[in-house]
Amino acid sequence: MNAHILLEDGTVLTGKAFGDTKTVLGEIVFNTSMTGYQETLTDPSYAGQIVVMTYPLIGNYGINEKDVESDKVQVSGFIVKENAKFESNWMSQGNLSDYLKEQGVFAVSDVDTRMLTKKIRNQGTMKCLLTTEEITDNLKEQLKHYSFPTNTVEQVSTREIKHIAGEGKHIGIVDLGLKRGISHHIEALGCSLTIFPWDTTYEKLLSYDLDAVLFxxxxxxxxxxxxxxxxxxxxxxxxPLFGICLGQQILALALGGDTYKLKFGHRGGNHPVLDLRTNKVMITAQNHGYAINSNKVTKDIEITHINVNDLTVEGFCNKQLNVYGVQFHPEAGPGPSDANVIFKQWMSLLDEEGDNA
Incomplete structure (x- = not known):
């Protein structure tokens, strides 16, 4: 069955439909990772977005229950060059096509993803519509009047408080779209976790005898x-407060800073980040469309990390107020696992604070 991709600028591409085939709208973005398509599909940070994978062969190692970052596929749509007909991996429990169909997600293959990626890079992220219908004036009007939802955090956050027992520090996590990899890494350090809905009051958070709160x-x-x-x-x-990705931006805004939308964002597993304190570079995984405005940082914000490619802010701190954040994903190891050290550094800061108390 043919599928059509309609972009905000009027571009129409035709490919092959797989997965579910109901018409969907969203913001089109691209991801440059060579592996990890299942983690991408289930990452709550992609809620409301139609993701183009730049690596040409997707689905080749199948689907499994371990490599999920949440309890469902979060993307609105998925676009690939080639949907692998046969999957091969010892962990595979199924194929991508069946998985997306079960999850109700529209996917398109057999399109020029290189051209599509270059268009997004040149023009920026755009509104996008996927359909198996012929493109009509009615569909064009739907796309024209579409706007990205403002309540996506509410849609992806947990609705109940969850507790994971541990022997070490008690870390509270405000779930704005939490990836399971983050909680797994903190849990592996021996910490106990309490995961809270996005709209939990600060009074309730402070009543839980936490050692730190992570946004x-x-x-x-x-x-x-x-x-x-x-x-x-x-x-x-x-x-003490920690923040990852959106969480870091929340902390920057709370300190009087500002954020802005990037032209096409950072989404992939090979972004070099310079730690200004050590002059060392980490290769990191990232997924974000907004950044902290380095021209409007307040005296409460000390920039600690920058992106080597475009010099955007990748990390900041305020030592006096015990606030620390990073824009990249320290839990992700798409090959290099350089950034995993961030969690250990944060736990060490809590140990130092305890020693000084």
Whole structure:
């Protein structure tokens, strides 16, 4: 069955449909990772987005229950050059086509993803529509009037408080779209975890006898997450705070900083990040469309990491207030696992604070 891709600029591409085939709309973005398509599909940070994979062969190692970052596929749509007809991997429990169909996700193959990626790079992320219908004026109007939802964090956050027992520090996580890899890495350090819904009050967080609060990754514009920003504002100075990706942006806004939308974002597994304190470069995995505005940082924000490619802010801290954040994903190891050390560094900071108390 043919599938059509309609972009905001009027571009129409025709490929082959697989997965579910209901018409969908979203923001089209690209991911440059060579592996990890299942992690990408299930990452809550992609909620509301149609993802183009730049690596040409997708689905070749199948699908399994271990490599998921949440309990369902989060993307609105998926575009690949070639959908592998046969999967081969000892961990495989199924194929990509059946998986996407079961999850109700529209996917398109047999299109020029290189051209599509270059168009996004040149023009920026755009509104996009996927359909098996012929492109009509009605569909064009739907796309024209589509706007990215402002409540994506609410849609992907947990709805109940969850606890994971451990012997070490008690870390609270405000779930703005939490990847399971993050909680697994912190748990592996011996910590106990309590995961809270995105709209948990700061009073409730402080009542849990936590050693620190982590604001997680998540989808959308950080300025739309006003409740989380207010919560962070009220917690600053009362308890150590950590932030990853969207969580870092929330903390920056709470400290009086500013954020802005990147032209096409950072999504992939090979982004070099310079630690300004050690002058060492880490190869990191990233997934974000917004960044902290380095021209509007306040005196409360010390920039600690920058992106080598475009010099955008990749990390900051305020030692006096015990606030630390990174824009990249320290839990992800798409080959290099350089950034995993961030979690150990954060736990060491808590140990130092305890020694100085």
């Amino acid at each position: 997680s990754n998540g989808p959308g514009d950080p300025k739309d997450a006003k409740y989380a920003i207010h919560t962070a504002e009220q917690l600053i100075g009362k308890i």
